[in-house]
Amino acid sequence: MKSQSYLRRFASVGAILAATFTYASFAQAEPQVVAGPAGEPECFAPWSAETQFFQFPAKPGPYRIALANGYIANTWRIQMIQTAKAYAAQPEVAAKLAEFKVVSTGEDVPAQISAINNFIDSGFDAIVVNAQNPTAFAPVIKRAKDAGVILVAFDNILDTQDAINVNVDQKGLGVLWANWLINHLPEGGKILEVRGVAGTSVDTDRHNGIHETFAASGKNWEVTEVVGKWDDATAQKATADAIATSGPFAGITAQGGDTGVVQAMIDAGHPFVPFGGETENGFRKFCAAHAADGLKCSSAGTGPAQVAVAIKTAIAALEGQVVPQSVKLPLAIVEDPNFVAGTDFFPDQSDNFFVGNSFPTCGINFTAQEIMGQSKENQ
Secondary structure (H helix, E strand, C coil): CCCHHHHHHHHHHHHHEEEEHHHHHHHHHCEEEEEECCCCCCCCCCCCCCEEEEEEECCCCCEEEEEEECCCCCCHHHHHHHHHHHHHHHHHHHHHHHEEEEECCCCHHHHHHHHHHHHHCCCCCCCECCCCCCCCCHHHHHHHHHCCEEEEEECCCCCCCCCEECCCCCCHHHHHHHHHHHHHCCCCEEEEEEEECCHHHHHHHHHHHHHHHHHHHHEEEEEECCCCEEEEEHHHHHHHHHHHHHHHCCCEEEEHHHHHHHHHHHHCCCCCEEEECEEEEHCCCHHCCHHHHHHCEEEECCCCCCHHHEEEEEEEEEEEEEEEEEEEECCEECCCCCCCCCCCCCCCCCCCEEECCEEECCCEEEHHHHHCCCCCCCC
């Protein structure tokens, strides 16, 4: 009897110690809010003066890092996956990685959340995510935090202070495109807007930037919206249908798939008009070739190499470096008449290659061959 009581007391103490150890482990995984600047201030620029700086407890490497991607069916996402693999394969990065895993789950938000949960359960140190929806991930964000897993979102980011976000000013990009059209169409006019993937933060932010800027101009704008999913074939068909039913248009803005948009204009015999678009190589080829014909372009965005910055950020956080909670990346911008062959576009390379795929301030730069040598498949 005495023995059983002792065992019960011992078990109770053991449970308390285990719980205490578990709590301490979780507490250690949470970052401290510290003063800036970041450990690499030229790379990890804070989003604003109000951005907090995090410092996680340093964890010994090498690390297990996963990329949980959603949508995959366009050239930007494919190039992004290839870039992530190329970055992880670079010797100085590979030396810090015990494992690098990539999963793309499509447009199914629960499937992406399930993939993140699986990575948490499998004991990964950090998860990099291009989120299908900015607000649907609250439970899995909490799980990652409780498990001591660092979560870094990029491109389509997460609406939370409990993950690190890495992005360009997507709304500012919409503002830039709208201002380009305003400057070239001072009296307003009929505009074709080719949107991205519905429900993502990038599509919403760019769309809002465009429409708020149009509204503030005081001009009369009639905007026809179609969904191009940042994909050439999808955008080309959507543009062709819009030209047939609602054209002609005085100007165009497109979030991606812009090579397909211009091809649809050519196929339909639509006049070339001012265009605010992304950074595809094929689009920039068209902009340079047809500028004298009226295709006056603003080509701006961010290359898929922002995934490499997100991975770099995850590693820095695991190493105990100071990082901003929200990292702001620079835009790659070229506008008519400054398109230079061999610098701003590459006549001999694929139309589907996104130009501006480097971040020199982070020491990140890729050749087309380095990226295209990787596959888009899950690993």
